[in-house]
Amino acid sequence: MSTPTNRRRDPGGLSAETTLLWVVIILVLVATAVVYAGVHLGHRIAGTATGLPANPFAVLFGLLNGEVTWPEQGTAVAIALGAVLITVAIFVLTLVARSRRRRARGDEKATYMGRGRDVEALSLKSARSTANRLGAVSSPGLPIGITVSTRQPLLSSWEDMRFTIAGPRTGKTTSIVVPEILAAPGAVFATSNKRDVVDATRDVRADSGPVWVFDPQGIVNEEPTWWWDPLSYVTDEVKAAKLAEHFAAGSRDPGARADAYFDSAGLDLLAGLLLAAALDERPITDVYAWLTSPTDEEAVDILRRHDFTLTAHQVAGVIAAPEKQRGGVYGTAQQMASCLTNRAVAAWVTRQGVRPHFDPAAFVRDGGTLYSLSKEGRGTAGPLVTALTVAVVEAAEELAARSPGGRLATPLVGVLDEAANVCRWRELPNLYSHYGSRGIVLDTVLQSWSQGVDVWGESGMKKLWSAANVKVYGGNVSEVAFLEDLSRLIGDYDRQGSTLSTGRGGRGVNYQLHRERILDVAELAALPKGRAVVLGAGSRPTLIRTQPWMTGPHAQDVRASITAHDPQAERTIAAAEQELDTVEATPTVEDAL
Template identity: 30%
Template structure:
């Protein structure tokens, strides 16, 4: 307990005792006046206490014809004291419990010097702050901008609504069931103004936001593993566009890097070989008008890939057929190692449902990234990186395709920015696939109108999918970092503790002198961590910690999406979609 709080408690206790004593005196004399018709005259200041303690009325001058009601006064005073003591005890217990509560913890944090003040929040993180850069962020906007045009609301700090600019890259770190979807991601999906791509291994975010995003534009769901519970989902052709050797090269690399081999830090050489082979197979399938069925056949066995050589020699890029044949005629032991990654990448195509989702029907309109980026459209990428049907490679390729098209559109637009900013809300991406371009997009995407929000359970999760250096790049490239309570990695929390900085604490030190009666008091000033590792870990639900650029950290109050003004509309859409999902899954069973 600090010196100020201790002094305040002592003053309060003294005031309570004085008030109780004064109340007893007033009670005693009021009852005497009521019984005798006049106020008694006290012989000394302690006459009332003499009556209450001993029952003696000698402290008051007698009143003719009236006997003081001593017994009722003493009983009523005793009852009052019992009530006062009971009330004081209850108040002390309640205060002690409050001191151990989340509310007291939050109140203590808010009092600490070192966190962003209300003035700082208004200056750097408010709606007006993001609007101040509207001309730069949205150079083609032909109307008066709103905060939603140049940012998205995150929560509240010091009574001010906090906004993150669309040029910021964001990392959200929270443990499983830590509330990141309920308090941050779903609202971010709902509020994004522009084309949006969001990933997830479950359909929680989809269920809560699907109907609302339909009010903004076209909604696509790419769900080859059947997670969404929707009857009709997007069909994506990974071969489309690969007649262009550059597109084939980018897509082949993205597919391999999105698999387990691509995420391995010790098999980089074999991943490169697999990407080269898959690139030639994609190019051959495109120029030969083949489907993913043929792609699967070629990739599953080097012997079956001979057909791709003939196509490449006839219609493919010069020399590509000879290059593939050289690989096929090479050392069989080397060939097996080179082909291992290709086999893993095309393995999901053996599952009929997945193969169907990668084979558009004649009546299906091809998915065009440029058309998607031209409106407030939404793409949900759902899948898992585990099991025989792991779709990480193809999900990575699709995401990579759209971002590359977005970059080209941005370079051809005023200010080298997308006319409509592209949002990438990547929930559980580390559990889905390794998107090789993520560190680069985090670092420079904001300057092109590509805002990335990556959700992680821990930084070590990113180190598993990417390398330790790439995970550090992702963390460092984020201009806004949001941390929720419950993290368990002590070394990472220690880094965050250092990142938050220090505060000054004033401490009294008392020393006693045995030779002379008395003591001396000295005051010391010391620097301590703004928040300790334990305090960061035990931040309560609804509280978040934001570090933004080179500003002081801010405490965030994060409400769930059910507290939004449009919560009733969201809930109605959620219930409707859940009913459809239940019907779908029941029919599948």
């Protein structure tokens, strides 16, 4: 990576002597100007403006030695001019003070980071050019923020995949997740473990199509007025294996070690039973019933009847295994599918009464909004959230394959908030870069690097990070290794320092250049709220002001949505408004659009 050749003075800035010298020079110039104006204008008013020197300093020294007389009218002129100068000075000082109050710690480092042409790939012009080339949507892209140094709006295009790492209480919801959802031109799906995302956007998004809230664990107390059959996704043994993997990933604690035999055998058994239930059009809860009866061969008969002979042999082999071995495999599979025992969860994935059925293909085709919610712990619905997310994305892939250019005419936006806790999609790193070319735009939002490592491993996290065209770091992360890598990616600058030396020949100043990190590990860990570092493909890293929904065009509608659905709406809105104290009053990305 090329190293910027930025230079600056010593951290202390101007010395006290130099500052005092400049103050004296400015005062002398102001006084000379006032005297010059008083003499010339006063004599003109008095009608005696003849033979006056044109040089301001000649006028000043002429007054001192008596060669130039001070007119009576000059006093009024000098007072008026002085009042004007004082008013202007007060106005300028007020602006400077306000500007300094709005500046966050570390904003001065933005000078040495990307700006202007350095971030042209993320500019509004570039995003619009991409949207026009794709010829599908009038909206240019998803908002990122405003650069600190040049107040330039940044956006990710409809070909960009995003990745966000920001710790707790950094404003992810208000400044990243909610603005992305509101900016989606077509269908959008979001995962979360909190209600704030749903409350803030559901009524606003209702204008763009039906709103579906998948809430098996009662996070927003949504009643199951619709249902989705996970087995409708299973059409063959491959998709059955994928669905089983979602159950396995969602049921395993982060960092837990897998058993080489029983985990693999349990996964295969679960996949076979899921396929049998799908072929026989049974509810998914029947799968758990089979898992509690290790000698029941009904699933084997179904698989054989539908010509899935090898899968039938696989399940039959487990049933015929020695009792301890069979018990271990069935017990492992039961643990993977344990969320099905929760009656509240089962109500969302089984047919009960006359309720509309969610169809992922129709959702992608017709538009709308899908919120999938779950939380960690016993009884988590995480596996079903992951399965529903994958079903939507794969339906989008199938539609894209049939569309001109092999991509969706209107992009599908997915915001995977709290992905490591809610949507443990194991294959995501291998698919990430592919989705951008299909018109499926995702943003994976994590609280830390290690959180992702628990789900995808170190290699998988590096794949995700590298596959993302736009990476956003929002602060409040204390992982030194990650921050050190990020600091190196941001780069260095040359600091100009000076030393004063005194010798027989007099005093001298020596200047040196010192190579330093633009943002070191400590500065990245303590990044102020309302600031984020953005790394875009083909762009230099830049420092941005995040733009909360309160500064956007949907602010009033979002407040109304929160008021309508959040039991603690007043407190929520008040807390959100407090974030404005950390955001400078600059034009928002939406205003620039």
